[in-house]
Amino acid sequence: MGGNKAFRALSRSSAHRNALLRNLVTALVKHESISTTYAKAKEAQAIAERVITLGKQETDASVKQLKKILFVPEETAPRVMKVLVPRYRLRQGGYTRVQRIEPLRTDQAESAILEFVDGPRDMRFALTAKTIARSKKEGGELSDITLLNIKKVTQFRVNGEKELEAEVKKFEERM
Numbered sequence: 001m002g003g004n005k006a007f008r009a010l011s012r013s014s015a016h017r018n019a020l021l022r023n024l025v026t027a028l029v030k031h032e033s034i035s036t037t038y039a040k041a042k043e044a045q046a047i048a049e050r051v052i053t054l055g056k057q058e059t060d061a062s063v064k065q066l067k068k069i070l071f072v073p074e075e076t077a078p079r080v081m082k083v084l085v086p087r088y089r090l091r092q093g094g095y096t097r098v099q100r101i102e103p104l105r106t107d108q109a110e111s112a113i114l115e116f117v118d119g120p121r122d123m124r125f126a127l128t129a130k131t132i133a134r135s136k137k138e139g140g141e142l143s144d145i146t147l148l149n150i151k152k153v154t155q156f157r158v159n160g161e162k163e164l165e166a167e168v169k170k171f172e173e174r175m
Contacts, residue, residue, distance in 0.1 A: 008039050021047055024114070026071040028096075029079055033115035033123070041098045041112040048114070052095045055085040087118060091156050099123060118157050125153045129164055133171035 010017050024044040027034050029051065036044070047069065054066040058081075066080060067073035088095050099113045115123060128149040135142055142150075154160030 008043050010039060010043065022069060022071055025051060025069065026076055028114055028116070029070065029076045029084070031121075032119045033113060033121040035101070035104060035111060035113050037108070038098070038100060038110040038112040041114040044114055045096050045098055048096045048116075049093065051080060052084055052088055053093075055080045056088065058085075084116065087116075088156075091118075097124065118153070122153065124149060125164070126167065128153050129167035130171045132164075132168045133175060136168070136172065137175055 054062040
């Protein structure tokens, strides 16, 4: 009857649910950002975090497990090992972010974007740069939230401050 569930069933059989989540994580590894329903994004987030953790271990057993999780491992496993693992080498966790968005269709459930943080398609990085550019244009001071976001988006990037300045300049040119 009641009781706590360890996961969302997503109205699917166990095999279908696992295939769906593996497919979402594989797409996330390929594209670094995907749009789906909020429930699916939250479930896929845990698996994506595990994929990066397995990649960081760099043992034969962990790479074998990583390849079992991903569809098309000959394409995606090298991307995990060569692109994503070096990016998150210093980070202890929190490699992904789920951001709620408006439903993609009128009859759809609550939607979300699942993305890797500190990547080229990092939405928080872009929004922070846009906020800084707008603030500079208006001559106002940066809010506490913006200052916190600046710290978050530059903390684990190798050249975080320089990349943020370049992104701010791009937005200033568009305004």
